Amino acid sequence: MKIDKYVFGGLKTKKEKKDLTEFFRHETTAEYGGYQMFDGTRTHLMHNPEELSDFIYFLKSYEKKKRKKIRNFLEIGFNSGKVNTVLNKFFNFEQIVAVDNFTADISSTDLMANLRRKNLTLICGNSDKKETLRIIKKFQPFDLIFVDANHEYMGTKKDLSNYCTMLSDHGILAVHDIHSLEYPGVNKAWNEFKLQNNFMFKEIVNKKYYFVCGVGLAIKKP
Ligand SMILES: C[S@@+](CC[C@H](N)C(=O)[O-])C[C@H]1O[C@@H](n2cnc3c(N)ncnc32)[C@H](O)[C@@H]1O
Known part of the structure; x- marks a missing residue:
């Protein structure tokens, strides 16, 4: 597929979403549905390409529907910041806060690249x-919180309950890996979290590939 315009230029049409998915395929490994072999550099996206473009498309449509910009972003589990940069390209956040305890293997070159050109406060420590x-x-x-750090049951449960209180009105809390087979604790914590009635819930899940991730969205009711 030929991508005929700047892939981060906008995300209004289905064609633009398809192009973005295709772009993401080049940025990740076959296990996630991409075109790369794992090469040990740890520079690949750890996301299903369809899910990531659907997630951004949903957020963009939500901004439009609510006529309210997503300005203030919190990421729990920054890693080398690749998805942080992708999201920032689409939303040009006024403020980004991120936390990571840096226990995972990462590419330091990728990390340096993803610290740049954004208003980021990065906290090094346990969430x-x-x-x-x-x-x-x-x-x-x-306005947006992305939980993607500790993938055990208790860790996810704590992150969800600690951080959901920090959302703005109509804010969105997103959780990665809600259908991961490798981390069933995330699914358990998410299902329990969904019993609350002060949120509307949505799931973006594509189970086609070797790694199953899934993005859960909790949208705060005003
Ligand atoms: C799957 S990666 C995050 C990927 C990133 N959100 C993305 O989409 O590209 C998980 C990260 O969480 C960090 N982490 C794990 N447990 C943590 C904890 N308790 N507190 C803070 N960070 C943690 C790891 O160091 C790792 O970098």
Whole structure:
């Protein structure tokens, strides 16, 4: 497929979404539905290409529907910041806060590239630490929160309950890997979280490839 315009230029049409999915395929491995072999550089996206473009498309449509820009973004689990940069390209956030304890293998070159050209405050530490929460609270409320750090049941449960209180009105909390077979604890914590009635819920799931991820969305009712 030929992509005939700047892929981060906008995301209004189905054609633009298809082009973005195709672009993401080049940025990830076959296990996620991409065109790369795992090469150890850890520079690939850890996302299903369809799910990531559907997620961004949904957020863009939501902005339009609510006539409210997504300005303040919190990412729990920054890694080397690749998805952070992708999202920033579409939303040009006024403020980004991110946290990571840097226990995972990452590419330092990729990390350096993804720290640049954004208004980012990066906190190095565990997401459930009192001190981390104290610092992050100073930047609330957030229009978008992406939870993608500790993938165990208790860790995810804590992140969901700690951070959902930091959303703005109509804010969206997104959780990655809600259908991962490798991390069933995320699914359990997400299903429990969904029992609350102050949110509307949506799931973006594509189960075609070797790795199944899934993005859960909790949209705060005003
Ligand atoms: C799957 S990666 C995040 C990927 C990133 N959100 C993206 O979409 O490109 C998970 C990250 O969470 C971090 N992490 C794991 N447990 C954590 C914790 N308790 N607190 C903070 N970060 C944690 C790891 O170091 C790793 O970089």
